[in-house]
Amino acid sequence: MPASPDEMREHSLQAPLIVIFIEEGGGDWHARRLRQAMEKRGARVVTAALCACAFDTSLASGIDIPGLNGALPDGVFVRAISKGSLEAITLRLGILHALSASAVRVWNEARVIERCVDKSTATFLFQKAGLPVPETRTAEGREMALDYARERLPLVSKPLFGSQGNGVRKADALEELPEEDDVGGVYYLQRYLRAPDQGVFSDWRVFVSGGRIVGSMARQGAHWITNIHQGAQPTATNLDEDGRALALAAARAVGADYAGVDLIRDPDGHLVLLEINSNPAWKGLQSICHIDIADFLAEDFLDAVAASMAEKVTVRR
Ligand SMILES: Nc1ncnc2c1ncn2[C@@H]1O[C@H](COP(=O)(O)OP(=O)(O)OP(=O)(O)O)[C@@H](O)[C@H]1O
Numbered sequence: 001m002p003a004s005p006d007e008m009r010e011h012s013l014q015a016p017l018i019v020i021f022i023e024e025g026g027g028d029w030h031a032r033r034l035r036q037a038m039e040k041r042g043a044r045v046v047t048a049a050l051c052a053c054a055f056d057t058s059l060a061s062g063i064d065i066p067g068l069n070g071a072l073p074d075g076v077f078v079r080a081i082s083k084g085s086l087e088a089i090t091l092r093l094g095i096l097h098a099l100s101a102s103a104v105r106v107w108n109e110a111r112v113i114e115r116c117v118d119k120s121t122a123t124f125l126f127q128k129a130g131l132p133v134p135e136t137r138t139a140e141g142r143e144m145a146l147d148y149a150r151e152r153l154p155l156v157s158k159p160l161f162g163s164q165g166n167g168v169r170k171a172d173a174l175e176e177l178p179e180e181d182d183v184g185g186v187y188y189l190q191r192y193l194r195a196p197d198q199g200v201f202s203d204w205r206v207f208v209s210g211g212r213i214v215g216s217m218a219r220q221g222a223h224w225i226t227n228i229h230q231g232a233q234p235t236a237t238n239l240d241e242d243g244r245a246l247a248l249a250a251a252r253a254v255g256a257d258y259a260g261v262d263l264i265r266d267p268d269g270h271l272v273l274l275e276i277n278s279n280p281a282w283k284g285l286q287s288i289c290h291i292d293i294a295d296f297l298a299e300d301f302l303d304a305v306a307a308s309m310a311e312k313v314t315v316r317r
């Protein structure tokens with residue numbers, strides 16, 4: 001039975017209680033701008049680090065978020081998970097799963113983060129959705145890597161949980177493949193997609209939120225790894241319709257609410273999907289685009305939270 005007008009009015013008057021999960025040790029530029037944008041829209045915002053949260057059976061909710069005294073928020077914006085052991089990451093993702101299971105609107109949900117942080121799963125989901133991806137093989141053991149690489153050099157190897165271009169390497173010879181310890185025994189091997197004589201290298205970062213393109217930039221540099229963190233320069237670019245459609249399809253393929261999608265042109269000129277980031281930074285993009293990205297994100301996120309709050313009211317009746 002739908003909620004009565006009074007109930008709807010009562011719930012819409014409630015300022016949503018929002019948690020932004022930030023890096024351990026304090027919020028960054030992104031978290032500050034998000035907070036301002038959400039508070040401007042009337043939300044009550046608490047920031048906390050996931051590593052400071054706990055499961056606790058003495059609480060009715062079972063979940064302890066610092067500053068909430070055992071209460072549950074209406075929405076959670078995941079800005080950072082923070083580095084940690086396999087046990088620590090498992091606990092933090094477990095808390096995000098539990099928040100979703102408690103009807104809290106989580107942006108991005110744990111299952112989306114799991115799909116994106118693991119490059120092999122993201123590449124698989126792109127392929128399954130019929131999206132163009134570079135030739136890629138992911139498996140365990142150096143023997144397998146050597147077998148696969150023999151006929152396919154040059155190859156790019158990437159850490160499964162990489163970011164900012166760290167640990168991304170090109171192997172022009174078999175001995176240049178990383179040692180097992182360098183990659184946790186797992187090899188993510190991909191066809192090298194740059195033309196041999198290429199001088200300037202570029203790829204695209206497309207920022208998606210709520211099923212729309214927020215903005216996009218080309219990243220150009222003298223080195224083939226064109227992450228901003230590796231020294232590439234962001235330049236404003238109007239991605240063509242194909243590129244925009246591909247980025248939106250990539251976000252849908254992993255179920256992301258917001259994401260940073262990386263596209264690259266292969267030597268035949270075709271746009272292919274490199275990867276997708278579920279906690280993308282946007283400082284580089286903000287420096288070259290006019291709209292306020294935090295504002296855009298806050299609007300989409302709070303709309304999703306309002307929708308889930310309305311749904312809870314309806315369900316309760
Ligand atoms: N197969 C490839 N061929 C050529 N260049 C590549 C290839 N894969 C990646 N690169 C270059 O290396 C960069 C980093 O690769 P990728 O985006 O996959 O890893 P990352 O470290 O996770 O980056 P992010 O910080 O975006 O998460 C890309 O932006 C691109 O410039």
Ligand SMILES: [Mg+2]
Pocket residue numbers: 164165262274275
């Ligand atoms: Mg990338």
